[in-house]
Amino acid sequence: MIIAVSGVNDTDNPGPGIGVARSLKEADSSIKTVGLSYDVQDPGNFMDFVIDKSYVLTYPSQGWEPIFNRLLYIKESYGLDAVIPTLDAELPSYIKYQDDLKEAGIKTFLPNLEQFELRSKENLGDISEALKISYPKTKKVFNIDQLKKAVNEIGFPCVVKGNYYKAYKVKSLPEAVYYFTEISNEWGFPILVQEIVNGDELNVIGAGDGKGNxxxxxxxxxxxxxxxxxxxNGVTIRHEKLLKVAEDFVAEYKWRGPFELECIVDEDNIILIEINPRFPAWVYFATGVGVNLPKRVLDVMFDKNSDMSGDYESGKMMVRYTYELITDIEKLSELATKGESNG
Amino acid sequence: MRIENLAVNKNGFAFDPTSGETFTLNETAKEIIEDLARGVEEKEIAKKLSEEYDVTQEEAMNDVLDFKEKLKLYGLLS
Structure with missing residues (x-):
C-alpha cells in the first residue's frame, strides 16, 4: 500500500506529516510512504527512514490543478493508494475535490465542506453552545472603527485573530491596529477580537468515522x-469531561477524519479556542501511547477492522528533540532538478 | 477533591492526571497530602506531625490549615 502525506516540514514549526508517516510505518512496515513537499529543503525529503519517496508540489495558492496533476503523475509513475493532507492551506482544495481523487483511485478520509466550515472561528460560539462548554467573548470586526469599539468593550490585553489563521495578544490600540492590518492583508476578513481566558491549555487529538463514532x-x-x-514537551492526561466533549463533538457533527480540539480548561470549565480539521504535529504522541490514529483512519478508508479502543495511560510524556542528519547534496540536486527523489 | 487522584511517588513528585500539573513536595507536604487523600482528620494529622517534628499540636494544626489553603489555591482542594 502506498500512502502520501503532506506536511513533511519537520522543522521547529513542524507539520504533522512525519508523525503521520511514522505512525503508519510502525503499524505496518510494508506501507510505502510518499512525502508531498512544498520546499526542496523540507527535512522530510531527507528522512529515508520514514519517507520512501519525495515529491515537490506547487504551492496550494497556485490552484488545485497542478496538485491534482502531480498526484496523478505519482499514481502513474510510483503508485498511490491514498493521500493524507495535513496542512491548513491545502485542506479546502482536498475537501472540495475529494470525489475527483476518489475517481482517480486515490482515497482520502476528510470532513465535507460543511463540516470544515464549522472550524471557522465565527462558528465556534455555536459549537460551544451545542457542546455545553464556554467560548471566550468575541467580536467580529471589518474596519478600524469596529476594531476600536470592540477592544474598548473587551478591554486590554485581548487577542486579535484571523478567522482561520494567526492570533496575537495585544496590549494597546496601536498594537491592535497593527495586527488587524497584518492579518487582514494576508487572510482577509472578518478579524476577531477576543477576550483572554485563563486556565491550562489542554488539547485533544481524535478522529471520527463520519457516522458519529x-x-x-x-x-x-x-x-x-x-x-x-x-x-x-507534553504529558497525557485523562480529563474525563474534556474527553466527553470531544466524543460529543464527533457524535453531534458526525465528524469524518482527524481533528484536534484546542481548549483552555479551568477546573471543570472548558473553553473552546480552536478546532483543527486535521492531525496536529504531535500526532505521533498518541501513537506512542497506543492510539495510532493515522492507522485507524487508513483502516476505515480501506474498510478494514481496526482496534478502536480508547485506552491510554495518563502521565506519559512526549519529549521532542533536535537531531542532525548528514547526507549528500546529490539528493537536494535531484529534488531541485527533477522535483522528486527516493527517500 | 483532586488530591485523591494525585499520583505521588516516593520522591515527592506529584502528577495530577486530570490537568497535567506537576508539583514537587517536601516530606511534610507529601505526608499531609497522602493523609488528606485517605480522609484522615486535620486534628489527627496535626497530632502525628507534632510528634514527628517536635512542635506543639497547635503549631502543627496551623501549618496543616495553612497548607490546605495553599492546596485550594492550586485547585487541588475545594
Missing part, C-alpha cells in the same frame, strides 16, 4: 512550547 481520542497538556506556541 470515534476512532480514538488522546488528551494532553502542553508542558513547554516554542515561541510559536508549538508543543515541545
Amino acid at each position: 470515534l476512532l480514538g481520542l488522546v488528551a494532553i497538556k502542553k508542558m513547554t512550547t516554542t515561541h510559536l506556541g508549538k508543543i515541545w
Whole structure:
C-alpha cells in the first residue's frame, strides 16, 4: 500500500506529516510512504527512514490543478493508494475535490465542506453552545472603527485573530491596529477580537468515522512550547469531561477524519479556542501511547477492522528533540532538478 | 477533591492526571497530602506531625490549615 502525506516540514514549526508517516510505518512496515513537499529543503525529503519517496508540489495558492496533476503523475509513475493532507492551506482544495481523487483511485478520509466550515472561528460560539462548554467573548470586526469599539468593550490585553489563521495578544490600540492590518492583508476578513481566558491549555487529538463514532481520542497538556506556541514537551492526561466533549463533538457533527480540539480548561470549565480539521504535529504522541490514529483512519478508508479502543495511560510524556542528519547534496540536486527523489 | 487522584511517588513528585500539573513536595507536604487523600482528620494529622517534628499540636494544626489553603489555591482542594 502506498500512502502520501503532506506536511513533511519537520522543522521547529513542524507539520504533522512525519508523525503521520511514522505512525503508519510502525503499524505496518510494508506501507510505502510518499512525502508531498512544498520546499526542496523540507527535512522530510531527507528522512529515508520514514519517507520512501519525495515529491515537490506547487504551492496550494497556485490552484488545485497542478496538485491534482502531480498526484496523478505519482499514481502513474510510483503508485498511490491514498493521500493524507495535513496542512491548513491545502485542506479546502482536498475537501472540495475529494470525489475527483476518489475517481482517480486515490482515497482520502476528510470532513465535507460543511463540516470544515464549522472550524471557522465565527462558528465556534455555536459549537460551544451545542457542546455545553464556554467560548471566550468575541467580536467580529471589518474596519478600524469596529476594531476600536470592540477592544474598548473587551478591554486590554485581548487577542486579535484571523478567522482561520494567526492570533496575537495585544496590549494597546496601536498594537491592535497593527495586527488587524497584518492579518487582514494576508487572510482577509472578518478579524476577531477576543477576550483572554485563563486556565491550562489542554488539547485533544481524535478522529471520527463520519457516522458519529470515534476512532480514538488522546488528551494532553502542553508542558513547554516554542515561541510559536508549538508543543515541545507534553504529558497525557485523562480529563474525563474534556474527553466527553470531544466524543460529543464527533457524535453531534458526525465528524469524518482527524481533528484536534484546542481548549483552555479551568477546573471543570472548558473553553473552546480552536478546532483543527486535521492531525496536529504531535500526532505521533498518541501513537506512542497506543492510539495510532493515522492507522485507524487508513483502516476505515480501506474498510478494514481496526482496534478502536480508547485506552491510554495518563502521565506519559512526549519529549521532542533536535537531531542532525548528514547526507549528500546529490539528493537536494535531484529534488531541485527533477522535483522528486527516493527517500 | 483532586488530591485523591494525585499520583505521588516516593520522591515527592506529584502528577495530577486530570490537568497535567506537576508539583514537587517536601516530606511534610507529601505526608499531609497522602493523609488528606485517605480522609484522615486535620486534628489527627496535626497530632502525628507534632510528634514527628517536635512542635506543639497547635503549631502543627496551623501549618496543616495553612497548607490546605495553599492546596485550594492550586485547585487541588475545594
